[in-house]
Amino acid sequence: MMPCQVITSRKNEIIKTAAKLRDSASFRREQNTFLAEGARLCADAADSGLLIHSVFYTERAGEKYASYLERIFPKAEQMYQIADSVAELLSDTRQPQGVYCTAELPKRTAAAELGQSGCYLALEEIQDPSNLGAVLRTAEALGVSGVVLAGSCCDPYGAKALRAGMGAVFRLPLYFEEDLALCVRRLREQGFFTAAAVPAEDALLITRVSFPPAVLLAVGNEGAGLSQEAIAACEARVTIPMLGRAESLNAASSAAILMWEIMRTRGRLE
Template sequence: MFDYSEIRQVTSRDNPLVKQYIKLRDQKKYRIELGLFVLEGARLISDAISEGLRIEYAFVTEQAANKYPDTVAGLMKASIIGTYLIPSSLGDVLSATQGSQGLYCCAHTLDKISAADKMNTVGKYLVLDNLQDPGNIGTIIRAADAVGIDGIFLCGCCDIYNPKTVRSTMGSMFRVPLVDDMDYESVISLLHACGIMTFASVVDADARDIRRVHFSGGSAVVIGNEGNGLTERDASLCDQEITIKMKGNINSLNAASAASIILWEMTDEE
């Protein structure tokens, strides 16, 4: 059994931290204003702690404390304000998912990366242009982590701290360098200035088959909006247009599926 002697209790939905947590969960504007975001689940929180994220405060249910004592102990040590024991009914209010594990925390957003200082001239990068599905972005970040991509630029995309995005990354967002404060043209200009070849991923039979592309040296692939893809103008700023040739009656893939194939092709030659 977990030792509850050093953990404080919160039972009311009107508690200021509970109200703040819910607001952070639901409102992008509030997350930006405070520089905080929320995450839940034993695996995700354990990864956040091990990667050195600054934990502001946390809530745990009694069941979670008994099932994940090491994670709770880590939260108690890492939390700036504190870790609080809550009833399961309050956990249901906090949770953004069905079947919650009863572990919730508020953390500081990731430190901003100065892209110009971190560029690897022979690195491999993704540029996500106007993607709006949180689950897609999270899945892409996780796939990028799996193949060791050097970084992802997110231009005009949905909030990376959306709870669904955070959950979908399964901790990979703490490891993959993410830049989300540059516009598309600035990103392409930076890549070109670093001598990095840029490729626009398009659905076009005349574009170069990705299997015939040699991603030697620095390379960056741009993936466009889920429904509309890349605009002609955005694609024209890249050095070359590439496509995933498909068979059967399949005309296109969703952004996450396409990104996974692209990431594999980009890093397969290494």
């Protein structure tokens, strides 16, 4: 095991840089690096094959989470034991575990790399990182083939999204597109069945749709939903049957129900 450096100063430049990675999406892109917090999340990042630049841990965490750290240490370029007061600068949680790592961002992949079959989810302009993380966690759990993040979606490698996703971002293929409507048109040309999720009475009930081998389901942001351009580009509009008086569901709930139904009809959940 490589020698471990000790950091006790809150003014340490390495710590300042790590804290900035937590707070700034633009800095994460500039440095091509993100900060993960939590023993299991850091271990998941290491297990996924991502390059781990640095791992930080408190003395107490070194004892309590030794089994997780054993998965991280062999893959880390640098290891730092940090004082509790230093850990506070890196933490984004109320009850921190005292384990953090900086890792290289995965290569950004366009939707042109999607497979010729499978169930894919497209998210347009999702702004709430907790919603995004929850959707990614559900998508990974249900066996969705991948997720397209379109437009100005929030960063899946931000602290809140990572925490809500419970490591799904390390196991689920992500694709990035500027224009969802253009992406949808291209996928239709490749033989994908494309469906827009909308809260409309005249849309097809998701429970009555038969899905072919290649599917892209598009879900819009929390307030405005999908853009009209994206809806128009899709082959079909689908909606969730609801018996109560609510007019719509939030993005995370809608995506979860829609994905579950698609995967159920494809026989993947039996």
